[in-house]
Amino acid sequence: MIRHAPRASLCSRSVSSSNIAERSGDQSEIIFLGTGTSEGIPRVSCLTNPVDTCPVCSKATEPDNKNRRHNTSILIRYPGSCGHSNIVIDAGKFFYHSALRWFPHYGIRTIDAVVITHSHADAIGGLDDLRDWTNNVQACVPIYVAERDFEVFLSITMLCNGTRFFIIVKLQKH
Secondary structure, eight states, X not given: OEEEGGGGGGSSXXXXXXXXXXXXXXXXXXXXXXXXXXXXXXXXXXXXXXXXXXXXXXXXXXXXXXXXXXXXXXXXXXEETXXXXXXXXXXXXXXXXXHHHHHHHHTOOOOOEEEEOOSSHHXXXXXXXXXXXXXXXXXXXXXXEOHHHHHHHHHTSEEETTEEEXXXXXXXXX
16 A cells, blocks of 8 residues: 555545554555655745745645655555564655654654665755654664765764764664
């Protein structure tokens, strides 16, 4: 089953928090957390343009408007012997906002893994927001990143007294 969060009406069943258990069952799901550009929509540069503001960005300022878009990201949820597993693909600059909007809506509490597709900010800019999970929900969140992006991934961590402080509490190279 594929679910597109901003357009839940595309689902075969209605989507509301009252039927989370009904939806869960034994089906795998793909939930689109973001389907926008690297910059997101609306763009500040467009909204502050004194000459010409495009209608897409203007409409995107309205709550729940279909034109409001966050960085491209999906959550894959699939059933297992211990309940559902949740894998996030890319945690970009708007990940926190996407999680605030869609995790409660779909009854998602844990993140079993994050897969990073590339080392740009639209894929890794929200990794620091995973601290909410590692501080309050679960001990760690495994993050998978390609070898080609590993050095960039490490460079976003901070140095504290000469010792690397890892954003996600613990970093393991897989």
